[in-house]
Amino acid sequence: MKHIQTLDTRDMAKSAVNGGCGECQTSCQSACKTSCGIANQACENSEE
Amino acid sequence: MIHQYKLNGSNIVLDVYSGSIHLTDDLAYDAIAYLDEGKSREEAAALLKEAYVGKCPPGESAPVAEQDIADTFSDIDELTAAGKLFTEDVYSDKAFDLKQRTTVIKALCLLVAHTCNLNCSYCFAAQGKFQGQQGLMSFETGKRALDFLVEHSGMRRNLEVDFFGGEPLVNFEVCKELVAYARSIEKEKNKNFRFTLTTNGIGITDEVIDWANRECHNVVLSLDGRKEVNDRFRKDLAGNGSYDRIVPKFQEFVRRRCGQGYYMRGTFSHYNTDFTNDIFHMADDLGFAELSMEPVVASPDDPCALTREDLPVLFEQYEILARDMLRRRQEGKPITFYHYMMDLSHGPCIYKRIAGCGSGTEYLAVTAQGDLYPCHQFVNDPEYRMGDIWNGVTRTDIRDEFKLCNVYARPDCKDCWARLYCSGGCAANALHATGSILGTYEYGCELFRKRMECAIWLKAAERT
Numbered sequence: 001m002k003h004i005q006t007l008d009t010r011d012m013a014k015s016a017v018n019g020g021c022g023e024c025q026t027s028c029q030s031a032c033k034t035s036c037g038i039a040n041q042a043c044e045n046s047e048e
Numbered sequence: 049m050i051h052q053y054k055l056n057g058s059n060i061v062l063d064v065y066s067g068s069i070h071l072t073d074d075l076a077y078d079a080i081a082y083l084d085e086g087k088s089r090e091e092a093a094a095l096l097k098e099a100y101v102g103k104c105p106p107g108e109s110a111p112v113a114e115q116d117i118a119d120t121f122s123d124i125d126e127l128t129a130a131g132k133l134f135t136e137d138v139y140s141d142k143a144f145d146l147k148q149r150t151t152v153i154k155a156l157c158l159l160v161a162h163t164c165n166l167n168c169s170y171c172f173a174a175q176g177k178f179q180g181q182q183g184l185m186s187f188e189t190g191k192r193a194l195d196f197l198v199e200h201s202g203m204r205r206n207l208e209v210d211f212f213g214g215e216p217l218v219n220f221e222v223c224k225e226l227v228a229y230a231r232s233i234e235k236e237k238n239k240n241f242r243f244t245l246t247t248n249g250i251g252i253t254d255e256v257i258d259w260a261n262r263e264c265h266n267v268v269l270s271l272d273g274r275k276e277v278n279d280r281f282r283k284d285l286a287g288n289g290s291y292d293r294i295v296p297k298f299q300e301f302v303r304r305r306c307g308q309g310y311y312m313r314g315t316f317s318h319y320n321t322d323f324t325n326d327i328f329h330m331a332d333d334l335g336f337a338e339l340s341m342e343p344v345v346a347s348p349d350d351p352c353a354l355t356r357e358d359l360p361v362l363f364e365q366y367e368i369l370a371r372d373m374l375r376r377r378q379e380g381k382p383i384t385f386y387h388y389m390m391d392l393s394h395g396p397c398i399y400k401r402i403a404g405c406g407s408g409t410e411y412l413a414v415t416a417q418g419d420l421y422p423c424h425q426f427v428n429d430p431e432y433r434m435g436d437i438w439n440g441v442t443r444t445d446i447r448d449e450f451k452l453c454n455v456y457a458r459p460d461c462k463d464c465w466a467r468l469y470c471s472g473g474c475a476a477n478a479l480h481a482t483g484s485i486l487g488t489y490e491y492g493c494e495l496f497r498k499r500m501e502c503a504i505w506l507k508a509a510e511r512t
Binding site for chain 1: 061065066067068069070071072073075076116119120123124126127131132135138139142152154155204205206208242391392393394395396397398399400401405406407410411423468474507508511512
């Protein structure tokens, strides 16, 4: 493509089919627990 | 839903529901915007022709031709067909399924000490006293909490336990005993405990360092940055600043951590809206590379509370930080800023992005007395006491309320492009700001959106 460069991102629609295993780290959206947020989490399922 | 923005010379287009991120030239940026506004292909082409054809884009020697417009629409068509542009929201039904789901508990926040050896005035937990509860968690109570977690964790193998307070190191002996107990049962129970310690640093000793570096998956070390900034709030009970006592301990702690996870975690307020200087102080003067700075959450009438007038200053600060982090990476000395960490290719699935933090369902806080709350932020409020570790969750109505508290249940999030990056935000902040856990803390949302724009720009810049 000449005008658009697309970054490699996880396909959300596909994750609706094979995601949801629940092994991911519990996140915290408040400011006090820096150890765990959501946007920056990694998926724990290596097969995803 | 499309969100597009320009930052540091980059044109960035997010396709919210597929999670796709695109970098475009000006022509494609405007073409996508016109189509997203609902203009027809012909209307968009006419506007683009008028604006671009025959003119040289900045940095280019050849003028834009009509063929470029056709090529741009071709690119857009290709991405649309591939499900990476103009995708529809197909997840709302899954959000409502969440109420039906069977949840397990996979994380506990143990408030092992309802007391603290510092007296930071901005502390949400009132130095661990919360709503008048004081005291230390006994080993027996903590042990029962770990058993409770195992009993309610189903098939989930990784279990997270945070030592929190107050200041958890005030009750270090019990922390040690609880880890030893957890290690003694995890093989038999087929569980893997991951412990986190959040500490103000005062109680750090050689023994603490050895223990934490052996046993804790992550440690969060509280430091607000420059000495005068840290010592404004982070004082001991006699009113003396803590900086000189904690910084050498934190440095030794991190030195001996040998690459394991840690965060230097600070708070900025109205008094230090130039907070990047605190981040750079911790990085350049103190040698820390894993950094986080969080906006204070305070009552609007508190002098330290962030104001509307602070917002443009803070936005600029986040941009400064992103540019500086790119520079450091290019120079081979990168630092990590917690909010700019994003795993684009292997990040959370859509279920996680909808459900959010799991407070009140997958994650609970346990007080020193063994009472259960949706999370550590709710321990101030007796109305949210859900039960205790001996009798379990008896207020199932609270659990059900939190089970449905997801990004689709929040009306304010309906039109927000960042909804699948924040999952609707923090229920406690929403409650305090609006009176409902289904509300939103809009000031925090504005900062969050800016951080996400900077984080995505940084990821894109690192890859190109």
